[in-house]
Amino acid sequence: MTDVLTQEQRSYCMSRINGKNTKPELALRKALWGLGYRYRVRNRLPGKPDLVFPSSKTVIFVDGCFWHKFPDHFVEPKTRTQFWLDKINGNVARDRRNNESLRADGWQVIRIWEHEIKKVSSKYN
Template structure:
């Protein structure tokens, strides 16, 4: 049996959503091509840096990375403050706290495992939060790529 939400739609039984409106809103969140990602990519492209988007830099892992500079082995992750538990801006939601706290904890654990795996394979990882200025992040990324770019003879 489905629960009724605040709209005409229903919420599936055992759903994380407390209402149909919440469910619709959360399902609309993008996992890639977010505003912070697009801003950063535009700045990196303008600097002449070329990259892959939502790529899998580790052959033995399913996990993708937001922006990848393959030859330089630089991976860029842009974390949303809510979804990844930003130490400065995260605040738990007002409803369904137990579910969302566990979800954010799982995301953080997955982030840490991905970071460790990338670093163990020789990658430099630049982690940026959505609240950071895109220009500052672009500078950090460009410096990392320049430092690690293979030298041409």
């Protein structure tokens, strides 16, 4: 199936996808804040973790199931398949490199999948 949008329209739509302050990320931040955990969101660490706990040298990443290729939820794109697989596999490789770099610097790395946050937050909403 061909795209119903022009290349310029598709580019604009894709540029509007936000990588920060996503719903799962905000839900996690709200829950942790409510439990008394204090964290930082602005940082210059490798991979720019979503949450940083400087005192315990712990970082948390909130990963989207599609963009970071969760095995049980990932569905291969039907259009421009090779382009998207290259991009997503690049994300996974970059995640590994960032994990290694952070661990080498003494950080504990936690990765949480978006579906895990949605499952827990739906119980409390």
